[in-house]
Amino acid sequence: MRNAEFDREKVLRAAMKAFMHKGYANTSMQELKKATGLHPGSIYCAFENKRGLLLAALEQYRVDRATEFDQFFANSHLALLNLKSYLDNVVVECISCDSAQACLLTKALNEIAEQDSEIQQIISDNLSLLQQSLAEKFEQAKAERSISADKDCHHLARYFLMGIYGLRTFAHTHPEAKVLEQLAEQLYHDVSQ
Amino acid sequence: MRNAEFDREKVLRAAMKAFMHKGYANTSMQELKKATGLHPGSIYCAFENKRGLLLAALEQYRVDRATEFDQFFANSHLALLNLKSYLDNVVVECISCDSAQACLLTKALNEIAEQDSEIQQIISDNLSLLQQSLAEKFEQAKAERSISADKDCHHLARYFLMGIYGLRTFAHTHPEAKVLEQLAEQLYHDVSQ
DNA sequence: CTCTATCTTGAATGTCCATTCAAGATATCT
DNA sequence: AGATATCTTGAATGGACATTCAAGATAGAG
Numbered sequence: 309m310r311n312a313e314f315d316r317e318k319v320l321r322a323a324m325k326a327f328m329h330k331g332y333a334n335t336s337m338q339e340l341k342k343a344t345g346l347h348p349g350s351i352y353c354a355f356e357n358k359r360g361l362l363l364a365a366l367e368q369y370r371v372d373r374a375t376e377f378d379q380f381f382a383n384s385h386l387a388l389l390n391l392k393s394y395l396d397n398v399v400v401e402c403i404s405c406d407s408a409q410a411c412l413l414t415k416a417l418n419e420i421a422e423q424d425s426e427i428q429q430i431i432s433d434n435l436s437l438l439q440q441s442l443a444e445k446f447e448q449a450k451a452e453r454s455i456s457a458d459k460d461c462h463h464l465a466r467y468f469l470m471g472i473y474g475l476r477t478f479a480h481t482h483p484e485a486k487v488l489e490q491l492a493e494q495l496y497h498d499v500s501q
Numbered sequence: 502m503r504n505a506e507f508d509r510e511k512v513l514r515a516a517m518k519a520f521m522h523k524g525y526a527n528t529s530m531q532e533l534k535k536a537t538g539l540h541p542g543s544i545y546c547a548f549e550n551k552r553g554l555l556l557a558a559l560e561q562y563r564v565d566r567a568t569e570f571d572q573f574f575a576n577s578h579l580a581l582l583n584l585k586s587y588l589d590n591v592v593v594e595c596i597s598c599d600s601a602q603a604c605l606l607t608k609a610l611n612e613i614a615e616q617d618s619e620i621q622q623i624i625s626d627n628l629s630l631l632q633q634s635l636a637e638k639f640e641q642a643k644a645e646r647s648i649s650a651d652k653d654c655h656h657l658a659r660y661f662l663m664g665i666y667g668l669r670t671f672a673h674t675h676p677e678a679k680v681l682e683q684l685a686e687q688l689y690h691d692v693s694q
Numbered sequence: 695c696t697c698t699a700t701c702t703t704g705a706a707t708g709t710c711c712a713t714t715c716a717a718g719a720t721a722t723c724t
Numbered sequence: 725a726g727a728t729a730t731c732t733t734g735a736a737t738g739g740a741c742a743t744t745c746a747a748g749a750t751a752g753a754g
Contacts, residue, residue, distance in 0.1 A: 311721075311731085331612055333526040337712060347733055348713075358712065410611070417673050418603070418611040419524055432674040466671070466680065467687055474667030478659070480610050481625040487659065494660050498691045504701085504751075530742060540703055541743075551742065 316354075319344045320368035323361050328412050331419050332362055362416070363430070369412045370434050377441060387445045388454035391468070392496050398472050399492045402479035410476045439465050446499075455500055464499050471495040509547075512537045513561035516554050521605050524612050525555055555609070556623070562605045563627050570634060580638045581647035584661070585689050591665050592685045595672035603669045632658050639692075648693055657692050664688040 326335045326343040337348050337358065344351070355361040380394045381387065413431050421428035443465035449455050455464075475495070479488055519528045519536040530541050530551060537544070548554040573587045574580065606624050614621035636658035642648050648657070668688070672681055 330616065331526070333524070334612075334616065336710080338710095349715080349734075350732060352713065353731075414670055415611060417670070418608060419527075421673065423523065423527065435674050463683060463687070466675075467684055470667035470671045470684055471663065472667070473670035474663035474665070477607055477610070477666035477670070478663045480614065481628050482659075490656060491660055491663055494656070494691075498687075529740080531740095542704075542745080543702060545743065546701075 314344075314346055314350070314354075317368065319346060319354075320361075320365050321372075324365045324369055324412055327362060327365060328410065328415055332358075332416065333419065359424075363427070366412065366416065366427070366430055366434070370437075373438070374441075377438070381445060386452050386454055387448035388452070388500055391442075391445055391449065391499075395468075395472070395492050395496055398475060399485075399488045402476060402488055403483060403485050410480070414473060414476065435469070439469050442468055449500075468495070468499050471499075507537075507539055507543070507547075510561065512539060512547075513554075513558050514565075517558045517562055517605055520555060520558060521603065521608055525609065526612065552617075556620070559605065559609065559620070559623055559627070563630075566631070570631070574638060579645050579647050580641035581645070581693055584635075584638055584642065584692075588661075588665070588685050588689055591668060592678075592681045595669060595681055596676060596678045603673070607666060607669065628662070632662050635661055642693075652694075661688070661692050664692075 322343045322345070323340060326340060329335075330339070337351070340351065340358070340361065341347060346354070351358075351361060355364050377394070380397070381390045383390070385393075413434055416427065417431050417435075421431055439462075443462045446455065446459070446461035446464045446468075450457060450459065450461060471492075475488060475491060478491065482488075515536045515538070516533060519533060522528075523532070530544070533544065533551070533554065534540060539547070544551075544554060548557050570587075573590070574583045576583070578586075606627055609620065610624050610628075614624055632655075636655045639648065639652070639654035639657045639661075643650060643652060643654060664685075668681060668684060671684065675681075
């Protein structure tokens with residue numbers, strides 16, 4: 309006869325941020341308590357355990373990213389131009405945010421996927437979904453005659469995603485706007501002709 | 502009046518492997534003991550502490566990789582062909598090794614660099630060095646007229662390295678030989694014109 | 695062969711962590 | 725207003741961890 313007081317989405321985004329910043333193993337419950345405002349007991353009540361919190365955060369991340377993705381393609385521009393905007397946004401994120409702001413998925417993939425096949429699967433599925441969404445946009449670009457008809461859109465999507473992964477890692481060591489923009493420009497050039 | 506009994510290089514390569522496999526935080530001293538054959542006391546005597554072991558392993562990794570790199574370019578082929586071999590080898594590594602066999606540098610970069618600026622610096626320097634070495638090979642390729650004279654070799658090196666980073670991350674989720682080979686092929690095409 | 699400096703061993707230490715749980719608080723229902 | 729189901733709190737727990745250290749082993753010097 310009483311509802312939870314905390315805002316689940318806010319808590320998950322805070323946890324997300326903490327995990328992205330310090331990694332899973334290095335984020336203690338004490339830090340999660342500070343980040344989320346939830347006491348240990350509440351976290352365990354709501355998410356079973358620390359791993360459960362990560363799983364929930366990953367799911368929230370998926371939802372947030374999917375929404376963000378759709379917004380990039382919700383306007384009336386050509387799909388190829390929207391892909392460019394999407395890529396430019398990755399660069400902006402790389403520059404503006406603290407260096408670890410990579411991506412919860414790749415971060416978790418590096419840290420824990422090897423030791424937890426369920427999380428490995430979830431992350432792989434999420435990234436495959438993103439790849440699939442990108443492929444659809446390339447298909448649209450093809451239909452709009454922005455890219456040549458003989459291109460393999462799935463291949464383009466994979467290459468584009470590979471570039472984004474690389475860009476993020478590169479940004480860790482060289483967070484200089486000019487360089488990252490130049491790399492993104494080249495990547496865009498290579499997938500669009 | 503007595504020399505250490507263990508082989509420093511062997512120990513460091515074993516530690517490297519353990520760190521690459523499970524990450525730094527998740528590799529306990531107990532596991533390091535098993536992996537290296539050294540008892541805790543010996544590890545502390547030789548490397549100060551766990552972090553010291555990581556630093557030494559990173560240095561060994563740098564040396565090993567530099568040697569490996571030079572071997573790829575020690576033959577008489579054109580530099581551009583050697584770059585292709587180097588890239589193909591990255592793909593082979595991605596396929597053959599256990600999925601986490603990424604690269605100690607990027608692995609550590611993701612996990613700990615944010616919280617340890619000294620390690621961050623060491624890793625960044627190492628990767629910059631690799632980038633510089635790649636740029637030199639592209640310069641050589643230019644001198645050999647394998648690539649056009651108006652190319653920016655430093656840009657090519659950065660893009661090539663970005664692609665390698667991306668390839669490794671991509672391999673975590675899609676370790677299929679055909680796909681990775683295709684991506685590498687495209688990357689090679691894009692840097693060689 | 696003896697001595698000693700150095701290495702090796704692994705149990706002991708203290709810290710930190712994820713997790714639990716019982717007491718206290720409070721919203722909702724009757 | 726009273727009852728009760730549910731949430732919140734935070735101290736307590738047990739385990740795992742990095743690190744230490746003193747005892748034991750051994751290679752080399754004399």
